Amino acid sequence: MMTHGFHALKILTAAVVLALGVANAQSRIVASVPFDFEVANRYMERGEYTFTIDLSRATVLVQGHGNDSAAFALSHSTQAGKIDQDAKLIFNRYGDRYFLSQVRSAGMADGRELQQSRKERELLDTSSTKPAIVALIVKARGVAKAAP
16 A cells, blocks of 8 residues: 555656756857847847757747847647758748747757747738748757758
8 A cells, every 4th residue: 555655656747847848948049140030920130049949838039139129929739840950941932021930949959939920920811932941050059050
């Protein structure tokens, strides 16, 4: 009888520890974005930004350094298929307009896909071509390099 109670207590303790870890799960990516972009219907000028992924709230917070720009975007999980050493910011490009589409932390197999903004949906509806995908690779030291 005592063994079953002890076993149940161990399982409960492990579940609480895991829940607390998930509730506080956040990751940050600092990158210099070399072009103007939009996220959650907000215009962001080129510059340095911190992208904070909050798994417990399923959001991505984008904060500009020195320009007071900030935006929250709702997100959902997306599978990358492999674990990358570098973080990635994925943008959809329509002509000269960029929309943040995904944020992927270094060392993780999955990332966060952002909901399309109203402006992006309008462009998608009126455009006859699909958007170009632009990946901004963020090296461990925060140096970003764009990849087509």
